[in-house]
Amino acid sequence: MFARKTESDILALSPYLEIRRSARARRLALRVDAPGRKVRLVIPARMPLYKAYDFAEKHREWIEDKIQDVPPPVPFAAGTVLPILGRPLKIDVQKAAMISKITLTDTALLVPPGRASIETRIRRFLGEEARRTLTALAQEKAAAIGKPLKSVQIRDTKSRWGSCSADGRVCFSWRLIFAPWESLDYVVAHEVAHLVHMNHGPKFWALCAELSTDYAKGKQWIKAHGADLLRYGEKSPAPAGSVY
Numbered sequence: 243m244f245a246r247k248t249e250s251d252i253l254a255l256s257p258y259l260e261i262r263r264s265a266r267a268r269r270l271a272l273r274v275d276a277p278g279r280k281v282r283l284v285i286p287a288r289m290p291l292y293k294a295y296d297f298a299e300k301h302r303e304w305i306e307d308k309i310q311d312v313p314p315p316v317p318f319a320a321g322t323v324l325p326i327l328g329r330p331l332k333i334d335v336q337k338a339a340m341i342s343k344i345t346l347t348d349t350a351l352l353v354p355p356g357r358a359s360i361e362t363r364i365r366r367f368l369g370e371e372a373r374r375t376l377t378a379l380a381q382e383k384a385a386a387i388g389k390p391l392k393s394v395q396i397r398d399t400k401s402r403w404g405s406c407s408a409d410g411r412v413c414f415s416w417r418l419i420f421a422p423w424e425s426l427d428y429v430v431a432h433e434v435a436h437l438v439h440m441n442h443g444p445k446f447w448a449l450c451a452e453l454s455t456d457y458a459k460g461k462q463w464i465k466a467h468g469a470d471l472l473r474y475g476e477k478s479p480a481p482a483g484s485v486y
Contacts, residue, residue, distance in 0.1 A: 247295040252283065255298050258309045263287055270297045272305065276312045277400070277472040281305045315476035318364040324351065324474060326368070327375065328423040335360060346371070365475055372396055372416035379430045380412055383453050389437040400472060403429045403464065406436035417471040421464060428460025 253259050260275070260282045270293070271284040285294045298305075316322060320335040326346070334350040344367040345352040353360050377394040384391045392410035399415045406412045412433045418426045431453035439446035451457040 245292060247291040249291065252291065252295050252298055255295075255302055256281070256305050258305055259283055259298065261285065261294075270294060272298075272301055274308050274312070276469050277315065277476050279309060279312055279315070281308060313470060313473055316473045318361045318475050320353075320360070325420050325422070326351065327371075327419060327426075333360075333364070361475065368419055368475075369396065369416045372414070372419040376414045376418065376426070376430060379427065380414075380434055383431055383434040384437060386453065387434070387438060387449070389434070391434075391437075403468065403471075404433040406433040406440075408440060410437060415471075417474065420471045420474050421468075422460070424454075424456040424460035425464040425468075426460075427455045428457060429464060431457070431460075 249261055252261060258280045260278075260280050262282050262284050263286075264284050265287045267284050267286045269286065270289070273282045273284060275282055283294060283298055285291075316324070318324075318333065320333055322333045323330050324333065325331075329348070331346065331349065331351045333353060335353045336355060339355055341352055341354045343354065344363060351364070353364065356363055373394075373396045376396060380394050381391060390410060391412060393412070395411070395413040396416050397413055398417070399413070402415070403418060404412065404414045414429065414433070418429055421429075428450075431450050435446055435450040435453055438449055454460055
């Protein structure tokens, strides 16, 4: 006879666990959510919880190891150094109204006093900086190959840095502003190349390399370190729980 288990029993195994029931899942799985510093236990909808408990207990050490490997979040706070468009810039919160709006210098991100939180204001400012930079770069590369862009959208995507539709709409994550320039440039080149080749064949990669400033370096960095971009502007998460 198997001992009855509850969700609370499972969550008690680790403070980093989160439970998600899935009608589509066919087996138990553990998925690391690096920005949230938690591990999601995916449980098929009809699976009894004692099986999920045994699975999580067996992987308890694995869960702890994975969380320890996750770099800590980097909040938007005074003194924090952010990599912005390839430059390390320190957040300098002004005590007096010496400037009227957030300003980028060669060494700092100057933030004037304001009613809204600095986190909200910095996120809004960097989102607009990302929009201007990514839009201009995408338009420049599209013009170079004689392909019009229907629109350029900037979003806070977590799983894809960019996308391109068949009708010429491209979309980028604003978090690319924290990537080295070669990687930001590579992602834009990648999506613009899709205006010609809606696949990942040899001709696509050749065009992507042609449109990139440093194709090899940019592609390698985003593949190896792209997850780090999700850390910026994040706070330490609250304890995990059950999500449906």
